[in-house]
Amino acid sequence: MESKSTELSSQYNPKDVENRIYRRWMESGFFNPDKRPKSKSYKLKSKSFSVVVPPPNITGSLHMGHALNATIQDILVRKKRMEGYKTLWLPGTDHAGIATQNVVEKDLKKEGKTRHDLGRERFISRVWEWREKYGNIILDQFKKIGSSLDWSRTRFTMDSEYQEAVKKVFVYYYKKGWIYRGKRTINWCPRCATSLSDLEIEYKEEKTKLYYIKYDMFSVATTRPETKLGDTALAVHPSDMRYQKYIGEAIKIQSVDPAIPAGDQPKLKEISLKIIADTSVDPAFGTGVVKVTPAHDLADFEIYQRHPEIPVMQVIGENGRMTHEAGVRYAGLKTKEAREKIAEDLASLGLIEKVEEYTHNTSVCYRCSSVLEPIFSTQWFMKMEKLSQQAIRAVGSGNVRFHPKRWEKIYLDWLKNTRDWCISRQIWWGHQIPVGYCVACGTIKLEPKTKGNWYFVRHGETDWNIVRRTQGSSDIPLNETGRLQAKGAGSTLKERHIDLIISSPQKRAKETAEIIARELGGVEIIIDEELRERHYGVLEGFTLAEAEAKGIVTFRGESITGSGFTPPDGETLEELEARVNETLHRHKKQHAHKNIVVVSHGATLRTLFRVLRRLDIPQAKILPPMHNAQIMHFGIAPQACKCGSDFIEKDENVLDTWFSSALWPMVTLGWPKKTKDFKTFYPTQVLSTARDIINLWVGRMVFSGIELAKKTPFKDVIIHATILTKDGKRMSKSLGTGIDPLDLIERFGADATRFGLIWQAMGNQDMHWSEEHVIAGKKFANKLWNASRFILGKIGDLSLPLAHAPKPKTAADKKLLSALAKTKKQLEKHIEKYEFGQAIHLFYEFFWHEFCDQYLEASKQQFANPDLAERTQQILIHTLADSLKLLHPFMPFVTEEIWRHLPKKTNLPLMVEEWPK
RNA sequence: GGGCGCUUAGCUCAGUGGUAGAGCGACUGUUUUACACACAGUAGGUCCAAGGUUCGAUCCCUUGAGCGCCCACCA
Numbered sequence: 001m002e003s004k005s006t007e008l009s010s011q012y013n014p015k016d017v018e019n020r021i022y023r024r025w026m027e028s029g030f031f032n033p034d035k036r037p038k039s040k041s042y043k044l045k046s047k048s049f050s051v052v053v054p055p056p057n058i059t060g061s062l063h064m065g066h067a068l069n070a071t072i073q074d075i076l077v078r079k080k081r082m083e084g085y086k087t088l089w090l091p092g093t094d095h096a097g098i099a100t101q102n103v104v105e106k107d108l109k110k111e112g113k114t115r116h117d118l119g120r121e122r123f124i125s126r127v128w129e130w131r132e133k134y135g136n137i138i139l140d141q142f143k144k145i146g147s148s149l150d151w152s153r154t155r156f157t158m159d160s161e162y163q164e165a166v167k168k169v170f171v172y173y174y175k176k177g178w179i180y181r182g183k184r185t186i187n188w189c190p191r192c193a194t195s196l197s198d199l200e201i202e203y204k205e206e207k208t209k210l211y212y213i214k215y216d217m218f219s220v221a222t223t224r225p226e227t228k229l230g231d232t233a234l235a236v237h238p239s240d241m242r243y244q245k246y247i248g249e250a251i252k253i254q255s256v257d258p259a260i261p262a263g264d265q266p267k268l269k270e271i272s273l274k275i276i277a278d279t280s281v282d283p284a285f286g287t288g289v290v291k292v293t294p295a296h297d298l299a300d301f302e303i304y305q306r307h308p309e310i311p312v313m314q315v316i317g318e319n320g321r322m323t324h325e326a327g328v329r330y331a332g333l334k335t336k337e338a339r340e341k342i343a344e345d346l347a348s349l350g351l352i353e354k355v356e357e358y359t360h361n362t363s364v365c366y367r368c369s370s371v372l373e374p375i376f377s378t379q380w381f382m383k384m385e386k387l388s389q390q391a392i393r394a395v396g397s398g399n400v401r402f403h404p405k406r407w408e409k410i411y412l413d414w415l416k417n418t419r420d421w422c423i424s425r426q427i428w429w430g431h432q433i434p435v436g437y438c439v440a441c442g443t444i445k446l447e448p449k450t451k452g453n454w455y456f457v458r459h460g461e462t463d464w465n466i467v468r469r470t471q472g473s474s475d476i477p478l479n480e481t482g483r484l485q486a487k488g489a490g491s492t493l494k495e496r497h498i499d500l501i502i503s504s505p506q507k508r509a510k511e512t513a514e515i516i517a518r519e520l521g522g523v524e525i526i527i528d529e530e531l532r533e534r535h536y537g538v539l540e541g542f543t544l545a546e547a548e549a550k551g552i553v554t555f556r557g558e559s560i561t562g563s564g565f566t567p568p569d570g571e572t573l574e575e576l577e578a579r580v581n582e583t584l585h586r587h588k589k590q591h592a593h594k595n596i597v598v599v600s601h602g603a604t605l606r607t608l609f610r611v612l613r614r615l616d617i618p619q620a621k622i623l624p625p626m627h628n629a630q631i632m633h634f635g636i637a638p639q640a641c642k643c644g645s646d647f648i649e650k651d652e653n654v655l656d657t658w659f660s661s662a663l664w665p666m667v668t669l670g671w672p673k674k675t676k677d678f679k680t681f682y683p684t685q686v687l688s689t690a691r692d693i694i695n696l697w698v699g700r701m702v703f704s705g706i707e708l709a710k711k712t713p714f715k716d717v718i719i720h721a722t723i724l725t726k727d728g729k730r731m732s733k734s735l736g737t738g739i740d741p742l743d744l745i746e747r748f749g750a751d752a753t754r755f756g757l758i759w760q761a762m763g764n765q766d767m768h769w770s771e772e773h774v775i776a777g778k779k780f781a782n783k784l785w786n787a788s789r790f791i792l793g794k795i796g797d798l799s800l801p802l803a804h805a806p807k808p809k810t811a812a813d814k815k816l817l818s819a820l821a822k823t824k825k826q827l828e829k830h831i832e833k834y835e836f837g838q839a840i841h842l843f844y845e846f847f848w849h850e851f852c853d854q855y856l857e858a859s860k861q862q863f864a865n866p867d868l869a870e871r872t873q874q875i876l877i878h879t880l881a882d883s884l885k886l887l888h889p890f891m892p893f894v895t896e897e898i899w900r901h902l903p904k905k906t907n908l909p910l911m912v913e914e915w916p917k
Numbered sequence: 918g919g920g921c922g923c924u925u926a927g928c929u930c931a932g933u934g935g936u937a938g939a940g941c942g943a944c945u946g947u948u949u950u951a952c953a954c955a956c957a958g959u960a961g962g963u964c965c966a967a968g969g970u971u972c973g974a975u976c977c978c979u980u981g982a983g984c985g986c987c988c989a990c991c992a
Contacts, residue, residue, distance in 0.1 A: 010952065203989090210992090221992060235992095285991050291990095299990030328940060331981040361989090375945075406921070410987070413920080472936085591970075726929080759940075762931060765922065770929040772941045790951030841939070856951075 008901065012785035013751025014778075017897045022143055024896075030912050031150045033086045037912045047533040049085040050681035051077055052665045053142075053149065054689045054697070055157060057096035058135035059103045062142070063336040064731060064769065065690055067741035070147045071754045071890075072688050072720055072836060078148055078889035079831055082915035088681050089148060090668050091139055092155035095131075097430040097657040098192055098367045104130050104429070119630060120428050120652075127429050127605020131156075136711050144742060146750050147890045148911065153677075155668040158431070159661050164662050166665045167434040169708060171446060174435075178383045179423070181444065185294060185301035186377050186422050187363065190320030191370040194426040195379050198419055199696045201372060203361035210358035211343060212286075215273070215352045216253040223285040223358060224296075226338040229258055230315035231273060231328045233292040236276035237302055240288050246275040253378065254347045266329075266345035274310060278303045282349055295376035314376045318426075335373060380424035380433060380653065387703040388415040400710045403834045406764075407694060407719045414695040423656045425637040430654030439634055440614045440645035448678060450635030453595045455493060457516070459508040460485035461628040469543050472536035472570075472603075477507045486512040490519025492631060498523050498790055499594040502587060504531035504601060512629065515607035523597075530583040533601035536571030573607065573617055578606045592636070602626055612647050662700035665713035672708075683711045689716040718834050722766045723757075732801055733768070740829070744774055751891035752777035755840065758890060761810050762837035780844060781894045784887070789851050791880050794863065795873045799903035800881055806874035812858035813875055817853045819850045820879055827886055840890055847883055855879070877902070882916040 029035035036044055051073050056066060081087040104127050106117055115123040135156075142149060156162065173179040187196045211225050215234060220230070221638075234251075236243040257269035273310070279292050280303060294304035295314040304310055315326035322330040322338045327788030330338045363372045392415050394400045395408055402408045424433060439615075460482030464471045478486065483530045489512070498520050503513035505527045514709060517523045538552055566572045600608070602625065610620045612634065625634065633649070640646040663671070665687075670678040683705065689698065698717055705713035723739075725731055731738040744753040755777025760767045809816040823846040830839035858878060862868040874877045881902065888895040888910050899910035 006950095011954075012952095223992075280990070282991050290992050297990075297992080299992075302990075360991095409921075413988070482932085722986085725940085728923095730986095760929070765930095768929065770941080772929070776940055779952095782954050783952065784957085786952035787952080792953075838931080845939080852951085854957080857956090860950085 006786070007571070008789045010786065010789070012782045012894060014751060014781065014893060018144075018146075018745075018750050018893045021893050021896050022146065024150070024909065025148065025911060028909055028912075030909065031089075031148050032152050033088045033150065036086070037908055039275045043084060045086065046158055047085055048088065048680050049077070049080040050090070050669075050684040051686050051688070052090045052668055052684055053092065053147075053156075053717045054687070054693075055092045055094040055661065055664060056138045057099050058093045058131050058138070058150045058156075059096055059099050060138050062138055062145075062741055063733075064739055064757075065720075066142070066739055067145055067744075068723060068757045069688055069690070069720055070142055070145050072718060072761075072834075073686070074145075074147050074754075074892070075758070075831065075836055075889040076686055076688075078614065078911060079915060081148070081911065082885065082888070082913060084914070085628065088150055088153070088677075088679065090152060090153050090155065091142065091147075091149040092664075092668060093135055093139065093157070094657065094661055095156065095158040095430065097425060097427055097654060098194065100131070101427045101429040102192065102367060115428065116627065118488070119492060119627075121631075122488055123428055126409070128403055142744060144745055144750060145754065148469075148892070153668070157657075157664070158492070158840040162660065162663075162667050163431060165663060165672055166431045166655065167447065168672055169659075169704075170434055170655070172708070174446060178386070179380060180383070181378065181380050183295070183376060183378045184381070184422075185298055185374050186379055187298070187372045188318060188375045188377065189365040189368065189370055189372055190318065191368050192427065193318060193879060195377060195422050195424060196365065196372065197422050197658070197659075200366045201363045202366045202369070204364050204369070205359060206362040207357065207359050207415070208362075209343075210356045211346075212353040212355070212812050213291075213346060214254075214353055215289070215291070216251055218289045219287045219353045220289050222291060223360060224339065225342050226292040226322065226326075226330070226337075227296045227315065228255070228291065228342065229322070229330065230293045230295050230313045231291045232304075232313055233307070233310040234295060235276050235278045235281050235290045235292050236288060237281040237283040238279060240281075240283040242288065243275065247277045248275065251275045251758045254349075255352065256329075256342065256349055256351070256733060257719050258329045260329050262329050262341070266349055268349055276303070276307050278306060289580045296374050298374050301374075301376075302598060312376055316375055317825065318372050318375065318377075319526075320373055325523040331393065349788070379422050381654075382421040382423050382659075383805060384418040384841050386418055387707060388418050390706045391699050391703040394706060394712050400715065401718060402717045402719060404719065407691060407717070411699055415699055421656075423659050424653040425656055426652070427654055430657060431652045431660055433651040433655060435651040435890075436635070436648040437651065438641040438643060438645055439612045439647035439649050441641060441643035443641050443643070445637070445641075445648055448650070449638060450648065451498065451638045452591070454634045454647075455496070455498070455595075455597045456511065456608065456632040456634070457489055457597055458602055458605055458626040458628055458630050459504075459506075459512040459599060460489075460515075462508050464541075465628060467543055468643050469541060470539050471508075472533045472540050474541055475507045478511045482508070482628060483515060486515035487519055489629045489631055490516040493520060493597060497595050500591060500596055501525045501599060502528050502531065503599040504533065504604070505529055506601070509599045509601060511736055513597070514598070516597060528583060528587075528801075530579045531598065531600040531604060533608075534573075534576050534603040535569075535571040537567040539567040539570065541848045576604065576607045577611060580604060581611050582891045584608060584611065588636075605632070607831050612645070614645075633769075657698055658700055661697055662704040663708070665701060666705060666709045682709065682713070686716045686718060687714040688720060691719045691722065694719065706873065716834070721761050723769050724766050726768050726770060728766075728768055735880045739741040739769060739771075744771070748774045748778045749781065749893070751781050751894045755780060755891060758836045759844075760837065777891075781891060783848055783852060784883075784891075784894055785898065787847075787856060788880060788901070790856060791876045794859070797903075797905075798873055799879050799905055800877065801905070802878055804875060806871055806878050808875070809868055810858075810862060811873050812855055812862070813871070816850060816855040816875065816879060819846055820882060824882070824886065831889075836890075843883075843887060843890070847887070851879060851883065884910060885913055885916050888913075 077089040155674055187201055208223050210223055212219050212221050213225060226601060252270050252272050254268045257267045260267050266388050290299045292303050294301045294312045296316055296429055315323055316335055317323045320334055322333050323808055324331045364370060367371055392412060400654050434447045436445040460478045462476040463479050464476050501513050501517055501523055503509050503525055513525050517525055539547055605626055606623055609623055634647045637646045637648045659701060665684050669682045701713050723731060725737050729737055741753060752774050756774030759773045808817050826842055827839050859872050860871040884895045884899055896910045
């Protein structure tokens with residue numbers, strides 16, 4: 001450990017130092033609060049200090065915001081650790097549902113596949129693979145900047161304990177009546193194919209047209225004429241004198257007839273709309289009359305809630321296209337296409353009064369920027385009223401404090417008027433909702449248990465599938481793709497403890513069954529003649545086009561399987577139903593407690609599902625077709641539902657990512673178990689984060705903590721500055737305006753990068769990034785290095801710690817020591833107030849100008865005087881030691897490296913040395 | 918439409934009710950036994966504008982302008 005200044009080069013080179021120092025810290029174990037130094041020269045505190053890192057998405061890589069936030073947290077944590085607190089800074093990552101799913105889907109796309117080609121389970125294992133490979137990259141990047149995180153406690157929002165906790169929370173809220181399932185109008189992203197919450201919306205300005213459409217004597221303005229097809233009322237303000245006499249009346253208006261095929265000239269059709277009164281209508285805007293489309297406008301849906309007597313009509317589907325309810329004229333068109341088409345039709349029918357240019361904000365998806373469509377949909381919701389109040393109270397009472405204070409307003413304003421939170425998402429990657437339903441009647445079963453499981457599998461692909469040729473009784477074998485699909489299905493079914501496979505005798509099914517059996521390590525196969533495909537009579541072996549071309553039969557846009565049509569000489573759906581029903585119940589009786597795979601065919605399985613769901617033939621249209629080798633899973637409940645059926649199916653939805661991240665500070669520390677960590681470290685002290693997730697995340701953590709763990713999860717919320725480009729633009733990877741902190745670390749060192757970030761983080765306003773401060777940081781590290789070299793060369797045999805703090809002898813001594821004392825005091829104050837920029841400016845001024853420029857120069861004179869030499873040595877080493885300690889939280893690498901070279905009686909790393917008072 | 922923040926040296930930003938500061942840059946010296954990634958100096962500002970409060974305003978108040986951000990169901 002003893003070393004001479006001559007060993008130190010005249011320049012500080014961070015590259016030689018940083019990785020080595022970080023390794024030393026890791027090896028010391030001191031990031032872990034359970035492994036504090038034993039031979040401490042000062043008293044350790046029993047009090048804890050804990051911070052949980054805002055978990056970065058596993059899809060992310062370190063950006064400037066992370067770098068700043070990591071530095072802020074590291075400063076706090078390192079200081080508290082040096083003060084002797086039992087200090088924990090806990091790392092981890094977020095599964096980031098939609099974001100991650102999108103990334104993996106993009107990855108799949110390169111192979112020409114969609115997630116539907118894999119099926120849910122194999123897609124999910126693919127995401128896990130992805131996360132194994134890339135999910136921890138960002139955590140390694142946190143190491144590069146010097147974060148003193150306790151890696152032994154790394155958590156992930158999808159690890160198994162976390163999943164259990166999330167389930168428990170769902171069940172808790174459900175039983176309390178705060179989570180409910182309901183059909184409401186929600187924001188829908190057609191590209192991500194999922195619902196979104198109110199906070200997951202962004203707005204984009206769009207130039208569009210405002211159409212004034214005639215509704216009889218009224219004129220109604222809209223930017224979305226296609227929603228006219230879903231109008232179910234007109235609304236006026238109750239005290240609007242112009243329209244008073246119409247309120248409550250149904251008026252007849254001329255509209256376009258959506259039943260006329262698209263190719264034909266548009267025709268008029270008389271429809272009837274009720275006029276209702278609602279205070280949300282602004283009589284001063286436009287004509288004071290509003291069309292009400294409850295299914296496709298959030299505001300209109302609220303009007304509907306106040307006027308439940310009006311109907312709801314859904315004309316836009318989840319694919320972002322017009323539904324058949326919109327009428328054949330528009331069905332299948334994208335909303336934008338339908339908008340143009342209907343505007344054209346209305347104009348040619350003389351129903352458009354005028355069109356104005358108009359600029360407004362369109363809502364877009366925060367993950368993929370697609371235009372959102374409000375649609376009417378069954379979702380899970382969390383009642384927000386009580387939870388919001390609790391979160392409001394936490395700030396009102398001072399239990400949670402924002403720094404700077406003004407962010408309180410953002411938080412409170414949102415909480416004061418939250419709508420119920422839509423927590424279900426229709427994606428696959430995430431925490432699945434722990435609920436099942438009776439297959440027949442839909443009754444909700446919480447955390448359903450099963451005594452047996454049925455996996456219905458459609459056969460893999462054949463060559464006839466590709467060309468969509470009916471292959472009812474035709475015995476076509478699997479093709480290469482089909483065999484791979486079957487193998488995939490088999491691997492999905494591994495670990496499902498399959499006892500038995502029952503298969504149709506036809507080649508395509510039997511081969512599928514055999515491949516699955518092989519994948520499962522040899523499971524018994526029973527062949528059941530009754531599981532064969534429906535016989536299509538004269539249509540056997542034809543594609544629809546061929547059948548129509550030969551005049552055998554004519555369909556209008558309907559598939560054979562989807563319609564109730566029976567081809568001549570074909571099997572009727574009633575006959576099919578009878579055989580399927582008999583077969584199902586026969587096997588159910590025989591194999592009640594087993595896990596069974598049934599391999600069959602499209603039409604047969606469809607009829608089977610229709611029987612299980614108790615749908616009649618026309619209703620069966622709602623059943624989606626099964627892909628090749630797709631698996632449908634139904635469980636057998638130990639007890640039958642009131643309706644008599646004992647088949648249950650799982651809810652397919654997953655929870656909003658923020659539902660689980662809301663539990664982060666609790667669950668990472670062990671909740672709901674009363675673990676030692678939970679008792680020691682919950683609640684945490686500080687949360688440092690970016691301002692854009694104040695409501696999305698901070699608010700939800702606060703009410704979750706209060707409601708579930710009975711304590712607010714943290715006391716102080718630091719909202720750090722947002723780093724912008726020099727021109728004040730947002731840093732964005734896609735625009736190429738981003739700065740990579742790893743690049744800065746590479747060029748200038750981690751300490752310099754931290755210095756540059758903190759130096760600019762003044763007053764918590766946005767910072768316009770400027771690299772020169774990182775360069776200043778590099779120079780400062782060098783200054784520190786050289787001052788230390790000088791001092792090491794002057795102090796003779798002295799070693800740390802000194803028996804006493806040295807007393808000043810000369811005026812220069814006095815000035816320096818009083819400046820040091822003042823610096824300690826003010827630095828302390830700044831850090832405690834989270835004024836990190838001010839703190840580093842202060843220290844810089846002291847060290848560079850007062851210590852180096854003045855005292856070091858003065859010391860050269862003092863060494864010439866033998867009476868002063870020893871005291872000067874003491875003051876130099878004392879001031880240097882204190883300086884290194886004070887700076888260590890800000891610039892940990894260089895300070896630690898210098899500390900290593902100081903002559904000392906003990907051998908502790910600087911990171912656990914005592915904070916100077 | 919509502920709210921918030923910002924406007925100070927060439928650039929990035931501190932700051933104070935009493936003659937205005939840092940870092941970087943520019944310029945002039947200095948290779949003086951830690952550091953030229955340094956040292957000693959110098960120049961450079963109607964503190965966005967107008968009005969008000971005050972003995973005195975860059976700071977407090979009002980209004981306005983510019984920039985940025987957030988929220989919002991004005992169809």
